[in-house]
Amino acid sequence: MIPIIGLVVGIVAGFILQPTVPAPLEPYVPIAIIAALDAVVGAVRALGEKRFDDRVFVISFVSNVLIAAAMVYLGDQLGVGSQLSTGVIVVLGIRIFSNAAAIRRQVFHA
Amino acid sequence: MRERRRVGRPLQLLAGVLVAALAFAIVAQWRQDEREDFSGVRGAELGELLKSLDASNQRLARQIEELSATRDELRDSSANSEQAEEAARKRAAELAILAGTSPAAGPGIAVELSGPEDAVTAAILLDSVEELRDAGAEVIAINGTARVVAQTYFLDDRDGVRVGGSLLEPPYVIEAIGDPHTMAEAVRFRGGLADRVEDRGGTVTVEQRDRVAITALADIPEPQYARPAS
Incomplete structure (x- = not known):
């Protein structure tokens, strides 16, 4: 329940405050969003398997975001920023897809 | 728990x-993404973008140069060919007048030669034509039917004079386009054409006109033997 409230609050706040992403964070925000989405989809899957844990969710969320941002930062420093972001997005995308597939199997049994 | x-x-x-x-x-x-700008693009990518833009810019500039050169060339050549066509048309018109294949009009005179049968012979007609030409006649026709051109010949015939293939009978009216005054003088000068015809008992009347229209055309066959040589 609380996460859904959070989701709504976040969207509303985003529309009301009309934030702009600060320039230094610009390369990291998209990757961080994908990483966080990965954590959220994983959490939904765990919820469906009735083994959801707040602690695991919070830690995986934060660590996902941090690691993704760190990789992009490292990539930028090494001069392979765009390639590494692509790689991170591919990996996270694969994870999101597999988790989504698991959720689908639970919900539709297909 | x-x-x-x-x-x-x-x-x-x-x-x-x-x-x-x-x-x-x-x-x-x-x-952020709805804003169409480059603030979110990395420096290296911006550099790449700039480079590719530069390259395409140069390519397009080169293309512009080539195309405008082509356009100028085409414009020049079409102007040239227009001029050439204009000149050729003018020349063709002049030659048509010379060759007698085109009607002509302009100021000129009409000379009427009449008299007894042998007063006006082919030789007299030829002389009068030469006299008129000497006075600057540009187009000459006799009796409105025989256009006098380079190939025209004069031949005595039984009932008149054969001029370039057509038989003419007296009285002969020579129409000529040119300076009316000069040509009239050329016919009338003492000891000239008029005197010669009148010696033989004929009469010569000269009429200067502001406008002489000559519609007779010379019938010139294609040259059969002569070919342009260069």
């Missing part, structure tokens, strides 16, 4: 806050 619940509550809140932050970030990024 109790401890778990106590710890669970703030963690649930934290999870909610994280989801809210995620939603917030998504919205923020979403709006």
Whole structure:
């Protein structure tokens, strides 16, 4: 329940405050969003398997975001920023897809 | 279990806050992407973009140069060919007048030669034509039917004079386009054409006109033997 409230609050706040992403964070925000989405989809899957844990969710969320941002930062420093972001997005995308597939199997049994 | 619940509550809140932050970030990024600028692009990518823009710029500039050169060339050549066509048309018109294949009009005179049968012979007609030409006649026709051109011949015939294939009978009216005064003088000068015809008992009347229209055309066959040589 609380996460859904959070989701709504976040969207509303985003529309009301009309934030702009600060320039230094610009390369990291998209990757961080994908990483966080990965954590959220994983959490939904765990919820469906009735083994959801707040602690695991919070830690995986934060660590996902941090690691993704760190990789992009490292990539930028090494001069392979765009390639590494692509790689991170591919990996996270694969994870999101597999988790989504698991959720689908639970919900539709297909 | 109790401890778990106590710890669970703030963690649930934290999870909610994280989801809210995620939603917030998504919205923020979403709006960011709707702005069509390059503030979110990395320096290296900007450099690449700039380079490719430069390259395509140069390519397009080269293309512009080539195309405008081609356009200028085409414009020149079409202007040239127009001029050439104009000149050729003018020349053709002049030659048509010379060759007698085109009607002509302009100021000129009409000379009427009449008299007894042998007063006006082919020789007299030829002389009068030469006299008129000497005076600058540009187009000459006799009796309105025989156009006098380079190939025209004069031949005495039984009932008159054969001029370039057509038989003419007296009285002969020579129409000529040119300076009327000069040509009239050329016919009338003492010892000239008029005197010669009158010696033989004929009469010569000269009429200067502001406008002489000559519609007779010379019938010139294609040259059968002569070919242009260069």
